[in-house]
Amino acid sequence: MARRRLDLTFPPRQATKPITYHLVKDFDLTPNILRAQIQPGQEGRMLVEVVGPREAIDAGVAFLEKEGVDVHPAASDICLDEDECVTCGLCTAVCKPGALTLDSESKALVFDKDKCVYCEACVVACPRRAITLTF
Ligand code: SF4
Numbered sequence: 450m451a452r453r454r455l456d457l458t459f460p461p462r463q464a465t466k467p468i469t470y471h472l473v474k475d476f477d478l479t480p481n482i483l484r485a486q487i488q489p490g491q492e493g494r495m496l497v498e499v500v501g502p503r504e505a506i507d508a509g510v511a512f513l514e515k516e517g518v519d520v521h522p523a524a525s526d527i528c529l530d531e532d533e534c535v536t537c538g539l540c541t542a543v544c545k546p547g548a549l550t551l552d553s554e555s556k557a558l559v560f561d562k563d564k565c566v567y568c569e570a571c572v573v574a575c576p577r578r579a580i581t582l583t584f
């Protein structure tokens with residue numbers, strides 16, 4: 450089984466199509482939508498993690514591209530304003546997947562993108578507003 454995170458951009462005419470339904474039904478993939486900004490008649494964005502055999506993921510991506518969806522590896526990230534961060538660790542306490550940790554030696558904040566589910570709990574928890582989530 451492979452796991453891939455994809456950043457999808459939908460043209461306005463595709464924004465309300467049941468794309469994830471096709472990934473499940475036609476390609477036997479398990480999609481997990483992490484973030485989505487979709488409005489009828491407007492360009493849409495979706496960050497989705499798909500799990501399944503590597504060939505099935507490749508076929509699913511080819512299907513999406515054929516449907517006019519722009520597909521890129523997920524590049525969403527967390528931006529940390531180091532001038533504002535006081536390494537209090539509050540964000541690490543609310544990060545359930547363990548994507549944010551404090552390095553035991555340097556005490557620097559460490560972000561593991563592969564564990565992040567883009568829930569924004571850290572953004573809300575930070576008293577210094579030092580974290581921004583880009584998508
Ligand atoms: S909660 Fe904010 S100030 Fe505290 S460690 Fe996290 S980013 Fe830094």
Ligand code: SF4
Pocket residue numbers: 527543544545546547548549564565566567568569570571572582
């Ligand atoms: S967005 Fe959620 S999962 Fe990602 S680092 Fe912040 S708290 Fe953790």
